[in-house]
Amino acid sequence: MALAEELVRFVREALARGRSRTEVADALEQAGWGRDQVHRALDAFAPIDFPVPVPRPRPSLSARQAFTYLLLFSTLYFGAYHLGSLVFQFVDWARPDPATSVTAEYVRDSIRFSVSALVVTMPLFLYMSMLTNRELAADPNQRTSPVRRWLTYLTLFIAACVLIGDVTTLVYSLLGGELTTRFVLKVVTVAVIAGTSFWYYLSALRRDEQRIQA
Amino acid sequence: VNRPSDRALAIVVSVIVVAAIAIGVALVGSPTEARLRRLDQRKARDLDFIANAINIYWREHSKLPDSIEDLKLQLPYAPFAGERYEYRVLGSAKFELCARFDRPSEQAPYGTFLTHDRGRQCFPREVRKTP
Numbered sequence: 001m002a003l004a005e006e007l008v009r010f011v012r013e014a015l016a017r018g019r020s021r022t023e024v025a026d027a028l029e030q031a032g033w034g035r036d037q038v039h040r041a042l043d044a045f046a047p048i049d050f051p052v053p054v055p056r057p058r059p060s061l062s063a064r065q066a067f068t069y070l071l072l073f074s075t076l077y078f079g080a081y082h083l084g085s086l087v088f089q090f091v092d093w094a095r096p097d098p099a100t101s102v103t104a105e106y107v108r109d110s111i112r113f114s115v116s117a118l119v120v121t122m123p124l125f126l127y128m129s130m131l132t133n134r135e136l137a138a139d140p141n142q143r144t145s146p147v148r149r150w151l152t153y154l155t156l157f158i159a160a161c162v163l164i165g166d167v168t169t170l171v172y173s174l175l176g177g178e179l180t181t182r183f184v185l186k187v188v189t190v191a192v193i194a195g196t197s198f199w200y201y202l203s204a205l206r207r208d209e210q211r212i213q214a
Numbered sequence: 215v216n217r218p219s220d221r222a223l224a225i226v227v228s229v230i231v232v233a234a235i236a237i238g239v240a241l242v243g244s245p246t247e248a249r250l251r252r253l254d255q256r257k258a259r260d261l262d263f264i265a266n267a268i269n270i271y272w273r274e275h276s277k278l279p280d281s282i283e284d285l286k287l288q289l290p291y292a293p294f295a296g297e298r299y300e301y302r303v304l305g306s307a308k309f310e311l312c313a314r315f316d317r318p319s320e321q322a323p324y325g326t327f328l329t330h331d332r333g334r335q336c337f338p339r340e341v342r343k344t345p
Contacts, residue, residue, distance in 0.1 A: 079231075086234045093241060105255075108242050115238040122231050126224060133220065200223065 004141045007033065007041045015045060015053040037139070062147050068135075069151040072128040076155070079121035080193050082114040087189045089114070095182045143208040152201050159198035166190040250316040257299075257313045258327040263287070264299060264311060265327070265339055272341045278303050304338060312336040 007028070014024045021042055028038045045053040089111050092100070136142050170187045173179055242248065267285045272278060279285055282301045300312035311327075318332045327337060 083231060083234060086238055089241075090234075090237060105251075108248075111238045111242050112248075115235050115242070118231055118235055122228070126228065129224070196223075196227075 004037070004041075007037065008044055011041045011045065012053050012055075016051075021047070037141070062145070065142075065145055065147040066151075068128065068132060069148055072125065072132060073151055073155050075121040075125035075128060076197065077158070079118060079125050080197060082117035082121070084189055084193050086111065086114040086118070088186055091182055091185045091189070095180075095185075097182060140211060143211050149205070149208065152205055155201050156198060156205070159194045159201070162190065162194040163198065166194065247317075254315045254317055254319065254330070255328070257315065258319070258330065260299065261311050261313055261327040261337065264301070265337075268309060268339075269342045272307065272343070278307070278309055278341065300336075307341040307343070308338065309341070310336050310338045 010028070011024055014027070015021075025038050025042060028041070029035060033041075044056055044058060046056050048054045089107055092107070132148075142148065166187055173183055243251075264282060264285065264287065267287055268279065271285060279301075280303075282299065297314055300310075302310045302312075304310050312334060314334045315330050315332055319328055319330045330337075
């Protein structure tokens with residue numbers, strides 16, 4: 001987990017000026033830093049008698065984070081696509097398109113695949129969401145992690161593209177006078193799924209940014 | 215941060231997804247049902263294959279084969295619990311193929327083996343003399 005640069009810099013300076021480890025820890029805890037964070041900041045330096053604090057090698061955690069967030073967002077995309085596809089099939093079932101040429105067999109196979117995709121991705125997505133949220137709560141500094149921010153903005157971008165395409169299709173059909181209930185239901189489905197994802201991750205980023213400023 | 219609104223959203227999304235899965239499974243039918251339909255399709259395709267082979271046999275020998283075995287197909291003749299595809303000669307260029315189906319077919323092009331009712335079904339066919 002990433003440590004706040006500021007905290008590490010403070011610890012280095014305090015140790016360089018000859019302050020003991022317990023003194024540094026007390027000062028930081030009084031200032032409101034979490035015990036766990038203080039502990040890890042002190043651990044960044046080896047307790048060796050040397051005029052300048054000796055840094056310990058620290059493993060970079062960005063690869064692990066990239067794994068977590070890539071898994072989180074790929075299960076989101078895959079699951080969201082198949083939830084939408086499933087609702088589309090239900091709409092077609094409830095209001096069959098008289099001009100359709102797809103067979104019942106094709107519809108059944110499509111539903112079967114979407115159900116399978118959801119059965120797999122949904123629990124995984126919820127678990128990854130819980131995991132990332134728990135790690136964020138344990139270490140608020142992760143909010144500034146570039147991997148998290150980049151991948152979340154990428155998700156916002158994709159959701160925005162889907163919404164733009166959705167509304168464009170709506171306007172196009174509106175102008176062509178082709179608005180059927182079936183069509184409107186499908187547009188609403190896409191808007192709800194992409195819109196919810198967009199809104200949720202936008203508010204997450206907002207919270208990150210508030211935390212950084214605070 | 216497991217805020218209450220996060221938890222509420224997770225619950226709402228889970229309920230929607232579980233409902234979608236349930237409706238999907240209800241529309242698709244049980245795995246047993248799916249298997250029966252799949253076996254029916256397989257039988258229909260096998261019949262189609264046999265009929266084509268008979269047409270080719272006729273073009274080469276100018277007569278119908280006496281039995282399916284004459285066609286030397288790689289088909290499993292009794293794939294489903296010992297069932298056989300039945301073949302009967304009806305005339306000099308007319309024959310009949312029969313198989314047992316578990317379910318009536320859904321909308322499928324008329325006149326193919328894919329359109330069938332439930333139970334033992336026979337399809338009389340005329341040899342197609344030109345490819």
